[in-house]
Amino acid sequence: MARKALGKGIGALIPDAEIIENVKLIELEKIKRNPYQPRGDVEKELEPLVESIKKQGVLEPILVRKEEDGYLLIAGERRLLAAKKAGLKKIPSMILNVSDNTVAEITLVENLLREDLNPIEEATGFALLIEKFGYTHEKIGELVGLDRATVSNKLRLLRLDEEVKDLLRESKIQEGHAKLLITLSPEDQKKVASIIVKKQLSVRETENVIKRLKQMGQKSKVxxxxxxxxxxxxxxxxxxxxxxxxxxxxxxxxxxxxxxxxxxxxxxxxxx
Known part of the structure; x- marks a missing residue:
């Protein structure tokens, strides 16, 4: 998704942090995994990155914070895991002096910049930035390269019925379908979502089904x-x-x- 490159990303957060060292080679065994990492699938499809590191090394340093007994990983967990699988002993790292709050914030932003997020994960990440760190829709848009209206529309996906959210997570329906379903009651969301999956409806076909459903609701029982x-x-x-x-x-x-x-x-x- 080209739009990811348009945002300011993690770099927008780092000027507020104190950079202790720009790049330093740190032993992998001294780096602790990030307790604020919200995703459990960071090892998914690591092999291409492992092969890249074997050939070219780690091209972008990871971010860490100095601890009494080593270093805490802030951002770059996939690079860290891939470096271990590639047989490296040390990894280039940028050392920051940041609070736990900023560690959590940077970790969340890093996850939002990944290419493989499903729409619900993305919307959940936006909501956490708003709830925990007071982000506005505009600020989120600046970070990830989206306009304010798009961020707002993605956040609306969290109003979907839970069963419908699962269908979106599993790519059984698309984001375009989901945006239309938001306008319905939870029960009607599930009914129409079931039709979408069974009939493999396009977004346009779904729009027509919902239009007819609403027309029926406005008519009498006859x-x-x-x-x-x-x-x-x-x-x-x-x-x-x-x-x-x-x-x-x-x-x-x-x-x-x-x-x-x-x-x-x-x-x-x-x-x-």
Whole structure:
């Protein structure tokens, strides 16, 4: 994602810190892992970085803080782990004199600059910067290379139902889908998300489904037949009897279609 390079990044935080030494080779065994690291998958797909370090060495120094019994890692955990796997004994490091609060802040910003964050991780990181360090949407945007409106829109993803968040984390739905789902109630979010996954709907198709759903909500209980038929994605017929009564018939071909219809109507199979 090219936009990552547009932000100020960690460098914007370092001028506030006291730099003790610009670059020093420090023994790997003396560096402690960062307790503020919020991610548990830092060892994921390290091999390309390991091979790069074997060929070129560590091109960018890690950030550390001097401790009584060694050094505390501030930023650069993947480089540290890859250097160990590559067989290095020492790693170039920049030594900073910073508080625990600043260590946590730099660590969080570093994670936000990674390329492999899913939208929920990204939004959660933004929210933590606001909650713990008083960041504004504008300041976050400056750090990661986004405008204020985009940061605000990403934060809105945290209003999604938890089940829908999981679908977004797992890339079963995309961020464009999720932005549309935010406008719905939690129950409708889940219903429409289920349709997106099963039907592999595009963002435009999802927009049309949500538009029809909202139209249905604005109508009386006697919903226009065309709207009902399009929403259910199955033929719907009305049969009128001689005395004025009648039936509304929804046709389906098999149990799978019946199950999909019931989910769209918010019913269970037992209710049929």
């Amino acid at each position: 919903t226009p037949l065309k709207v009902k038929s399009e929403y259910l994605q199955q033929p719907v017929y009305i049969k009128v009897g001689k005395r004025g009564g009648g039936q509304v018939v929804i046709k389906f071909k098999n149990k799978t279609e019946l199950k999909e219809i019931s989910e769209r109507l918010g019913l269970t199979m037992e209710e049929f």
